[in-house]
Amino acid sequence: MHSAYGIPIWWFLTVGAMLFCIGLMGMMIRRSAVGMLLSIELMLNAANINLVAFGSYLKTPVIAGQIFTIFVITLAAAEAAVGLAIVINIYRLEQHIDADKITAMKL
Amino acid sequence: MHIFGFEITGYQLAFVAISGVTVIAALGVVLVPNILRAALLLGLTLIGVAGLFVLMNAPFLAAVQIMIYVGAITTMIILAVFLSNQVMRIGFSQAIYNPILAAGAAGILFAFLFITVANSVWINDPRNIIAAGPANSDVGVEAISRALLQPYVFPFELASVLLLAVLVGSVVIAKEDKPGA
Numbered sequence: 024m025h026s027a028y029g030i031p032i033w034w035f036l037t038v039g040a041m042l043f044c045i046g047l048m049g050m051m052i053r054r055s056a057v058g059m060l061l062s063i064e065l066m067l068n069a070a071n072i073n074l075v076a077f078g079s080y081l082k083t084p085v086i087a088g089q090i091f092t093i094f095v096i097t098l099a100a101a102e103a104a105v106g107l108a109i110v111i112n113i114y115r116l117e118q119h120i121d122a123d124k125i126t127a128m129k130l
Numbered sequence: 131m132h133i134f135g136f137e138i139t140g141y142q143l144a145f146v147a148i149s150g151v152t153v154i155a156a157l158g159v160v161l162v163p164n165i166l167r168a169a170l171l172l173g174l175t176l177i178g179v180a181g182l183f184v185l186m187n188a189p190f191l192a193a194v195q196i197m198i199y200v201g202a203i204t205t206m207i208i209l210a211v212f213l214s215n216q217v218m219r220i221g222f223s224q225a226i227y228n229p230i231l232a233a234g235a236a237g238i239l240f241a242f243l244f245i246t247v248a249n250s251v252w253i254n255d256p257r258n259i260i261a262a263g264p265a266n267s268d269v270g271v272e273a274i275s276r277a278l279l280q281p282y283v284f285p286f287e288l289a290s291v292l293l294l295a296v297l298v299g300s301v302v303i304a305k306e307d308k309p310g311a
Binding site for chain 2: 037110
């Protein structure tokens with residue numbers, strides 16, 4: 024057995040699918056905006072797992088999967104910063120962060 | 131190592147352990163009513179994903195994942211939870227909509243994805259086993275730095291501009307509006 028690791032690719036893809044579906048479930052059942060942000064992070068990580076898996080399981084592994092994952096992580100940090108700033112602002116104005124009750128763009 | 135007649139490598143055992151921790155912690159992120167515990171469990175999930183990156187021969191990404199995701203994003207979320215501290219007090223019934231419906235929808239999507247993934251024929255068949263080890267591939271830190279500075283230099287610089295804009299923008303958004311200031 025000359026393989027280094029012995030893990031089939033579809034194991035990683037299955038874990039990615041699991042994380043994505045769990046994140047999707049979280050998006051649907053959470054009421055608070057912070058909980059929805061947590062679910063978004065889960066789904067982004069699922070996508071990252073798939074990107075890295077496809078990048079490193081090619082016959083000649085390519086670097087592009089890892090590069091795109093780095094960009095996704097950067098964008099996730101940016102998204103979390105802006106999203107949490109909005110959440111804090113909404114909490115200061117309305118004293119709650121229930122995503123259903125936030126209906127006004129301008130207060 | 132032989133377990134129940136199958137030959138199992140240490141990497142496979144590590145994969146099963148790490149992915150089990152990851153998926154269980156992810157379920158906790160979604161289902162735990164207390165949002166602070168959910169954020170801490172998100173940290174555990176992200177560490178598990180970093181372990182999966184190590185198993186996929188991407189150790190630099192694992193370090194990036196732990197530094198940025200676990201170190202920065204989880205901290206930021208916990209800070210936001212503390213700043214909006216009414217979130218801590220809501221109970222399970224308020225925190226969550228109909229979980230059965232959502233679990234059903236997500237389960238159907240997962241069934242489709244799993245059937246597609248498990249029935250596909252991947253390269254490196256017949257045994258679907260990774261042929262690339264650390265020796266015969268060029269996906270290390272050096273290759274990442276070279277790729278970031280040669281073919282991907284424009285998105286790299288664009289990301290830095292974006293981060294600057296986000297830094298300024300989030301400060302402006304979160305700043306308290308004082309009348310007359």
